[in-house]
Amino acid sequence: MPSGEYQRYVALGDSQTEGLGDGDDTAGLRGFADRFAEHLAAVSPGLRYANLAVRGRVAGQVHAEQLGPALALRPDLATVVAGVNDLLRPRFNAAEVAGHLEEMFAALTATGTQVVTLTFPDVGKIAPLARPIRSRMFDLNTHIRAAATRHGVTVAETARHAVATDPRLWSADRLHASPLGHERIAAALAEAIHLPGSDDTWTRPLPPQAVPRGRQAAAAELRWAAGFLGPWLGRRLRGRSSGDGRTAKRPQLLPLDATPASPADTGQRESS
Template sequence: MNSGEYLRYVALGDSQTEGLGDGDDIIGLRGWADRLAERLAAVNPSLEYANLAVRGRVAGQVRTEQLGPALALRPDLATVVAGVNDLLRPRFDAAEVAGHLEEVFTALTATGAHVVTLTFPDVGKIAPLARPVRSRVIDLNDGIRAAAARHGVTVAETAGHAVTTDPRLWSADRLHASPLGHERIAAAVAHAIHLPGSDDAWTLPLPPQAVPADWQAAAAELRWAAAFLGPWLVRRLRGRSSGDGRTAKRPQLLPLSTTPDSPADTGPRESP
């Protein structure tokens, strides 16, 4: 199938695919998957789009909770992006996480769907306090590439491009992309599937900006830890997730111009 002929696009994943960092729970979330759907619809106005992603989900939950509904929708294009929540957990097994993703790849490609995933940038360059998990990101990316290769899954290689760790592509929590970051991810996936009108412009660096002094950078780290890292650790200790009580924002295939009848976010309002 040519990339301009997709009729049914289904997105699976966690908060990044749900769209956190691009809009909010009051005005609504957009996100890279919505932006990709817009690009697809510009080529084929008949496109229908569903987004099954829910914040806080680890790869195993994406497999157990989202794969069945995705298969029932019979997509001809599916994006599967998960694993970041896994690598932030105390116990992390890259092979296990990649195994969950591979099960999703296997099932979706067996139906004839074109499946797309992506690799992750070095989180240590985005949030210096996250440098200890850098090796986990490398291992996870290697596992994703290997699993994708075995099933003909397209990989949008966002890892390795310096622009993907530019702070301007990330929201204040440094975990979710900013609106500009979501736009770059959508462009990366569009380029990976050779969508008409797409190119590699998403890899280009942003204009230079002033480098903060050491004391300013240190102060920013402290503010980030207090505002985001601390609350995240508290939730982990309490066994809670930002996705508790939430469901997919767009569980059914609908034309892009159609808004789901009921809001997807039924859980408490809290930081992702």
């Protein structure tokens, strides 16, 4: 296979990889994995792509539910992105979460699959009310880098670029990337694997914009907490997940322009 060409790309993960924040459940979700597949297909016209991600999944669930199917598809390239849902749980252990990621790294790379992952930006700069858990994010990133090094996994370092926390790269819920954010993540992955035609333009800042301050900023935080954080916490306290009853949107390897069969659960509209 010529350098830079891939034939079988499989994405594992949670709601970000599924594509929440980029489209909707009615018209269809796009997301960074779909966009990354488009970058790949531009170089490898015969690319086939599967997306096993399901919203609401913690790293242990991604490991338990998606690794086996991913290995069965024999990918030559895989993205593994998970752990954010773990960060928001009362009990969080970065080593344990990264351990699930590392086991996926090990199993996939052992078959010759090239694996790509990413680090997470400072959540405290995206949602100020989330500042108490920013140390968890930093700890998880450190563990991800170490695990990736041990298994020859490529890391797209989105955490190290200020643009990753620009509000315009995040949807209104601040939990999922916006279409522009998903576009930048896809570009970061493409650059990380040195895909022909990729470059570092994804790291460049957006034009300046007015930032709410004082009472406006405080009011915005309260609206976000009431509209998104509260309902999210409520689901967790009730033992519910936005991914309950859902399956992967693209479980089989298909050409990029092929439309997968609609899952039986498309009537569910709740997002994580």
